[in-house]
Amino acid sequence: xxxxxxxMVAYNEWAKLPERFPxxxxxxxxxxxxxxxGIILLNExxxxxxxxxxxxxxxxxxxxxxxxxxxxxxxxx
Numbered sequence: 001x002x003x004x005x006x007x008m009v010a011y012n013e014w015a016k017l018p019e020r021f022p023x024x025x026x027x028x029x030x031x032x033x034x035x036x037x038g039i040i041l042l043n044e045x046x047x048x049x050x051x052x053x054x055x056x057x058x059x060x061x062x063x064x065x066x067x068x069x070x071x072x073x074x075x076x077x
Contacts, residue, residue: 007031014038 003011010031018024023045029038 001031003031010036 001007014026014029014031014036017026017040023043025041025043027039027041029036
């Protein structure tokens with residue numbers, strides 16, 4: 001397929017994706033008359049947040065009860 005002006009814009013923008021998103025690796029792609037198909041491989045993406053285990057309802061229940069008991073013992077409302 002011979003690309004027209006807009007097809008060249010699509011091609012150039014596709015080629016620039018790894019510059020904008022360093023963790024992108026481009027694979028095969030096909031520019032269609034009104035859309036594009038392509039495969040993007042996502043390399044390791046650092047998120048900056050550490051692992052925090054989920055707190056289940058039992059943990060929240062026991063923590064809340066301990067807080068209520070401590071307030072009662074300490075004479076706080």
